[in-house]
Amino acid sequence: MANAEVEGRPGVAAPPDSPYAIELKGISKAFGPVQANRDINISVPKGTIHGIIGENGAGKSTLMSILYGFYRADSGEIFINGRLTAIPDSQSAIRAGIGMVFQHFKLVQNFTVLENVILGVEDGPMLRTSLAKARAELERLSRDYELDVDPDALIEDLSVGHQQRVEILKALYRQAEILILDEPTGVLTPAEADHLFRILKGLKEQGKTIVLITHKLREIMEATDNVSVMRRGTMVDTVKTAATSAEQLAELMVGRKVLLEVSKGPAHPGEVVLSVENLQVRDEHGVDRLKGVSFEIRAGEILGIAGVAGNGQSELLAVLGGMLEPGNRASGRVVLEGGQIALQGRGADGQSRRRAGIAHVPEDRQHFGLILDFTAWENVAFGYYNEPEYQKNALFMDNDALRDDTRRKMEKFDVRPPDCWLPAKSFSGGNQQKIVVAREIEQNPDLLLVGQPTRGVDIGAIEFIHKQIVALRDAGKAILLVSVELDEILSLSDRIAVMFDGRIMGFRDPEATNEAELGLLMAGIAGNGEAA
Amino acid sequence: MDYDTLLQLLASTVRLATPLILACIAGLYSERSGIFDIGLEAKMLVAAMCSGAVAYASGSAWVGLMAGIGGSMVFAAIHGVASITFRGNQLISGVALNFLASGITVLVAQSLFRQGGRTPPLSGDARFNPIDLPGADALQGVPILGPFYHEVVSGHSILVYAAFAVVVLTWWVLSRTRFGLRLRAVGENPAAVDTSGISVTGLRYAAVMITGVLCGLAGAYMATALQAGFGKEMTAGRGYIALAALIFAKWRPVAALWACLLFGFFQALALRPDVVEGVLHFKVPGPFLDALPYILTVLVLAGFVGKAIPPRAGGQPYVKER
Numbered sequence: 001m002a003n004a005e006v007e008g009r010p011g012v013a014a015p016p017d018s019p020y021a022i023e024l025k026g027i028s029k030a031f032g033p034v035q036a037n038r039d040i041n042i043s044v045p046k047g048t049i050h051g052i053i054g055e056n057g058a059g060k061s062t063l064m065s066i067l068y069g070f071y072r073a074d075s076g077e078i079f080i081n082g083r084l085t086a087i088p089d090s091q092s093a094i095r096a097g098i099g100m101v102f103q104h105f106k107l108v109q110n111f112t113v114l115e116n117v118i119l120g121v122e123d124g125p126m127l128r129t130s131l132a133k134a135r136a137e138l139e140r141l142s143r144d145y146e147l148d149v150d151p152d153a154l155i156e157d158l159s160v161g162h163q164q165r166v167e168i169l170k171a172l173y174r175q176a177e178i179l180i181l182d183e184p185t186g187v188l189t190p191a192e193a194d195h196l197f198r199i200l201k202g203l204k205e206q207g208k209t210i211v212l213i214t215h216k217l218r219e220i221m222e223a224t225d226n227v228s229v230m231r232r233g234t235m236v237d238t239v240k241t242a243a244t245s246a247e248q249l250a251e252l253m254v255g256r257k258v259l260l261e262v263s264k265g266p267a268h269p270g271e272v273v274l275s276v277e278n279l280q281v282r283d284e285h286g287v288d289r290l291k292g293v294s295f296e297i298r299a300g301e302i303l304g305i306a307g308v309a310g311n312g313q314s315e316l317l318a319v320l321g322g323m324l325e326p327g328n329r330a331s332g333r334v335v336l337e338g339g340q341i342a343l344q345g346r347g348a349d350g351q352s353r354r355r356a357g358i359a360h361v362p363e364d365r366q367h368f369g370l371i372l373d374f375t376a377w378e379n380v381a382f383g384y385y386n387e388p389e390y391q392k393n394a395l396f397m398d399n400d401a402l403r404d405d406t407r408r409k410m411e412k413f414d415v416r417p418p419d420c421w422l423p424a425k426s427f428s429g430g431n432q433q434k435i436v437v438a439r440e441i442e443q444n445p446d447l448l449l450v451g452q453p454t455r456g457v458d459i460g461a462i463e464f465i466h467k468q469i470v471a472l473r474d475a476g477k478a479i480l481l482v483s484v485e486l487d488e489i490l491s492l493s494d495r496i497a498v499m500f501d502g503r504i505m506g507f508r509d510p511e512a513t514n515e516a517e518l519g520l521l522m523a524g525i526a527g528n529g530e531a532a
Numbered sequence: 533m534d535y536d537t538l539l540q541l542l543a544s545t546v547r548l549a550t551p552l553i554l555a556c557i558a559g560l561y562s563e564r565s566g567i568f569d570i571g572l573e574a575k576m577l578v579a580a581m582c583s584g585a586v587a588y589a590s591g592s593a594w595v596g597l598m599a600g601i602g603g604s605m606v607f608a609a610i611h612g613v614a615s616i617t618f619r620g621n622q623l624i625s626g627v628a629l630n631f632l633a634s635g636i637t638v639l640v641a642q643s644l645f646r647q648g649g650r651t652p653p654l655s656g657d658a659r660f661n662p663i664d665l666p667g668a669d670a671l672q673g674v675p676i677l678g679p680f681y682h683e684v685v686s687g688h689s690i691l692v693y694a695a696f697a698v699v700v701l702t703w704w705v706l707s708r709t710r711f712g713l714r715l716r717a718v719g720e721n722p723a724a725v726d727t728s729g730i731s732v733t734g735l736r737y738a739a740v741m742i743t744g745v746l747c748g749l750a751g752a753y754m755a756t757a758l759q760a761g762f763g764k765e766m767t768a769g770r771g772y773i774a775l776a777a778l779i780f781a782k783w784r785p786v787a788a789l790w791a792c793l794l795f796g797f798f799q800a801l802a803l804r805p806d807v808v809e810g811v812l813h814f815k816v817p818g819p820f821l822d823a824l825p826y827i828l829t830v831l832v833l834a835g836f837v838g839k840a841i842p843p844r845a846g847g848q849p850y851v852k853e854r
Contacts, residue, residue: 070727070852091729106724108717109844119717120728122710130710 018082021046021178021209022067027076029062034456036062038233040076044178044226049200049210051220051241054230054253055309055484060213061103063230064180068100069093080178099171103183105163109156113149113166114138117173134173141172145202146195160285161192168199179203180211185219186310189287197223215253215310217246217523229253246523250308251515254486254522262463264470267494270299273478274320274447277333279343281315281502284327289315291502292332297447297478302469304493304510305482308522312502313482314363317451319343320480321360322353323368337446354383359440361433363451363482369436372425376415377406379424380439413438414464430461437465447478454488466492486515500524533811535676539683541800541807546684546692547758549796551576551750551767553695555774556781556788557702558746564706564783565739566719566845567615570626571607572747573771574633579604579751581637584651584762585644587658593756596658597691600755601748607633608744616736619849630771638764651755651762660689660757689757691749698746702785715739719843722850732850750774769826776829779840798825 022044029037037059044050052060066073069087078085080096087093093100107116114134122130135151142148147165155163164184171179181200185193200210200223212224220227221241228238229252236252274297281290290312297303305313318324320334330343336356342348353360362368370379381390381402390405392398406420413434415427424432433453440448450469454462469492473479483489489496489510496508498521505521555572562569582603587596607629614625638649645652668686671678706712714735718725722732750770755762773795781787801808802821809815 068727089729090727094729100727102727106721106727108720108724110720111717115713115717116724119713119724120730122713125710127708127710127713 019045021081023079025077027066027073029066029071029073035233040235042228042235044209044211046209047204047207048225049204049212049223051224051227052213052230053215053220053227053249055215058230059233060230061182064182064213068098094174097177099174099176099179101167101181101184105167107155107163107166110154112152112154114151116155116166117170121174137173138169141169146199160187178209182213187285215308217249221246247519250519250523262466262491267301269301272296273299273337275335279332281319282329289502293504295497297480299478300473300476302473302479302481302492302494304489304496305499306486306489306496306518307499309484311499313499317449317482321449322348322350357446359443359445360449361436361440361453365433365436370424370432373423375421375423376435377403377420379435380406380409384443409438409442429456433457434461437468441468441472448472449480451482486518498522533807537807539679542684544800545793545797548799549792550692550695551754551770552774552777552792552795553789554746554750555771556777556792557698557785558743559775559778560783560785560788561739562743563846564719564843565715565736566722566843567736567740568622568847569743570623571611571629572774573767574629575604575607575744575747576751576767576771577633577637578607579748580755580766581641581762583752584755587654587756588652591658593658593660596756597752600752601745604748604751605741605744608740612737612740616733622847641762649764654756654760659760660691662687662689691753691757699785699789719845722845773825773829776832780832782840795825798828
């Protein structure tokens with residue numbers, strides 16, 4: 001195992017009493033062709049709560065995993081308390097005084113709290129003394145920081161909020177001076193989240209440094225002293241929280257990019273295709289993800305849903321697409337072409353949705369849109385292999401017909417290379433997405449659900465996919481577009497709905513609004529009335 | 533059935549349960565660390581052949597035992613490399629090793645000794661012989677307990693006592709030591725172990741090698757204590773019965789002991805059809821008696837014993853992710 005600490009090199013005068021707990025200089029990290037972090041610089045003053053905010057996939061978690069020794073940076077330097085520190089593994093990070101609370105807890109479910117706390121930092125080969133010492137220490141910590149948990153409780157019997165406290169206790173028991181929390185409130189109820197922030201403030205008063213990773217603006221504004229904004233792998237800006245506003249942060253997160261021109265004529269909305277009334281979704285932890293969403297989409301119309309990721313858009317797509325996670329409860333009324341559709345249970349699966357005329361380009365194409373190890377033609381067949389035109393007879397599918405059909409779609413959608421025998425994973429992100437879009441659009445659905453159609457897709461493919469979506473609209477179909485890219489929403493939509501915290505904050509006409517106004521709505525600052 | 537017959541039956545149970553206990557505890561280490569091992573059979577068979585051959589050549593059961601453990605550990609290491617280092621499918625690796633062991637043991641024994649795939653019969657110091665515990669004869673006069681001590685407790689080979697000691701030792705290691713805590717953790721949530729700065733790979737290799745040692749003991753016991761030499765397929769599915777017992781016991785050491793004794797009791801019954809007939813007053817077909825332990829295995833594996841929750845990370849290679 002490599003030595004954890006590299007002494008300050010000669011010539012690099014690292015003051016031992018640096019005001020900064022963490023300084024990252026020029027950190028870059030790539031996963032294959034994807035540049036997750038590009039030349040990141042950040043300084044976190046001691047004894048502060050520092051927020052790192054950005055969209056999903058902006059590179060926040062990667063950056064913090066580098067700091068915790070889970071990944072190694074391709075280049076760049078890490079200074080802890082002013083001293084150049086190499087962090088090749090988690091053990092080095094722990095020794096450097098860094099503790100991390102992961103988004104998905106790293107706890108052993110059928111162990112007690114005490115056993116989880118001492119795992120890896122036992123005092124000797126026998127457990128008895130370690131357990132006794134940890135028990136006394138936990139008592140002190142829970143008194144000092146409102147971190148009360150029963151040390152003898154099994155993790156699997158604890159609520160998510162309490163499990164998170166165990167993670168914090170683990171870090172503190174390892175004498176962490178720097179605590180990193182990755183999306184800590186994603187699984188918490190509002191009351192639990194408030195309690196967490198009280199704990200964090202208490203820790204700060206004791207001189208600990210806290211890094212809070214989140215995509216929720218409200219938390220940043222409430223809890224942090226400084227905030228750094230990340231976008232697409234780069235550090236956009238670091239500002240004092242007191243000197244900024246939720247709107248400004250939303251704007252920084254989403255970014256002002258050159259508008260991609262989409263040539264599209266005026267919409268000619270027809271009959272109502274989809275009508276959604278008071279749609280609610282509650283997840284397995286009892287957290288409300290959708291809190292009564294209502295809207296209509298007409299034929300020949302694109303309704304764009306804007307919003308910072310994690311405000312209910314995914315759940316909206318899931319329930320409409322028949323992909324609601326087990327454990328989630330949905331209620332409300334959804335009417336498609338005059339007929340009410342089931343929200344869960346029988347008739348609420350992807351197959352039924354497709355039969356009803358709903359096609360779905362899911363947000364996460366690699367997990368839900370494709371089977372990466374399967375060939376292109378098999379992927380194009382998914383969801384539609386029961387159609388009569390692909391049956392040879394009562395027993396067999398007509399694979400030749402499927403392959404011919406795939407070749408035609410690949411040519412029409414300019415999928416490169418146009419080889420239907422290639423596994424899906426061999427295509428670039430843009431071409432993978434074209435395969436999914438081709439499959440869904442070519443079925444000629446009445447309603448197309450599209451989630452993040454151009455995430456991780458190159459410019460050329462973006463333009464092509466946008467054109468196809470507009471063409472489907474002009475053919476008189478209804479389209480629900482969900483995207484966190486504001487410029488995509490602005491350039492494609494005929495109407496925009498902005499979601500925040502499971503609600504629609506308002507409807508806007510893309511011609512009559514701008515990013516500043518949408519940013520306000522996205523930050524949860526109420527708009528002036530509904531302008532549908 | 534009189535008391536003496538019962539004692540004979542119980543003594544036979546202890547002898548027959550011993551390889552099951554050793555193999556079952558062997559499997560327990562591997563599976564509690566998250567590595568499924570259906571190759572217990574393979575390791576026992578290899579150990580039986582190695583110990584039988586070397587005990588014959590050296591004339592020492594102890595040297596044979598060491599050879600058996602060595603052979604078993606080689607197979608354990610192969611399973612470790614396949615399933616830990618190369619993250620292969622643990623079931624496939626286990627099945628492959630079972631086939632390999634089944635063939636290679638006979639091949640080697642045949643090419644060494646030319647006795648139809650057997651090793652030559654062992655006698656004297658080349659076998660682990662029964663040892664009398666102190667006072668076994670003196671206390672025989674004590675009613676009930678005396679004969680029980682003499683027949684059932686005393687008079688087994690040292691490996692039988694080792695097997696019972698291993699159970700207690702394993703219980704203590706798992707519940708009281710740092711290694712046990714980490715071993716249990718790595719089978720439940722390796723990510724928790726990894727983020728605590730402990731090597732998942734190191735822990736799992738340690739567990740798999742312990743499995744090798746214990747299977748070596750089990751196999752050597754078969755060839756140098758229970759019987760006098762290695763014979764083709766002499767383990768006769770005991771590796772699978774041990775796995776069934778492990779599931780039956782829900783991966784807990786002391787419960788595993790009782791489960792193995794139960795299976796051993798059925799095997800002992802199969803050897804005494806006269807006793808069964810005497811108790812039931814009708815003749816049970818011999819093949820049915822022979823099949824009893826296996827039928828019990830099927831019932832256990834089919835879930836008739838209630839829900840058995842295996843270690844949560846069992847069977848899954850550990851890949852680091854956030």
